[in-house]
Amino acid sequence: MNRSRYRMKKLSRKTPSGKTSLLTKNKKPKQGSCALCTKPLHAVPRESRAGMAKLSATQRRPQRAFGGVLCGNCTASVIKTRSRLQSGIADESVVPLTLMKYVKMLKA
Numbered sequence: 001m002n003r004s005r006y007r008m009k010k011l012s013r014k015t016p017s018g019k020t021s022l023l024t025k026n027k028k029p030k031q032g033s034c035a036l037c038t039k040p041l042h043a044v045p046r047e048s049r050a051g052m053a054k055l056s057a058t059q060r061r062p063q064r065a066f067g068g069v070l071c072g073n074c075t076a077s078v079i080k081t082r083s084r085l086q087s088g089i090a091d092e093s094v095v096p097l098t099l100m101k102y103v104k105m106l107k108a
Contacts (some may be wrong), residue, residue, distance in 0.1 A: 032069040036098055044068050066102060078102045 008024040015021055016024065032044040043062045052060055061068030066075050082103050084090040095103060 032068065034074055034100075035069050036074040037071060039071045039073075041068065041071060065106065070102065074102075078106060082106045 007027065009027045011023045011025055012020050013023045024047065028046050029048060031046055032037065032041040034041060045052070045059065047055065064075070065079065070078065076098055081090070081095055081099055085092065085095070085103065092100070
């Protein structure tokens with residue numbers, strides 16, 4: 001049996017002659033998750049690469065900072081941390097290392 005067939009979803013279907021045949025169908029990919037807290041991302045479709053290529057850019061991910069990478073709560077905490085660093089309320093030693101990568105990515 002072909003190795004790629006193991007990864008496919010198996011469905012039993014009855015043919016018009018009355019026999020049952022095994023139908024294989026590609027599985028859907030997993031739901032996208034936040035890079036920091038691993039919560040599921042909203043507004044990100046569960047499509048294959050071919051399916052994603054057919055969608056427009058606005059349908060693939062939300063049009064905001066870190067859209068399709070971080071959830072709303074984590075994005076808000078990154079933005080708050082960035083503004084606190086810029087205003088001088090906090091220094092870099094207080095910022096968690098997990099957030100630091102995204103804080104530096106954010107435009108000044």
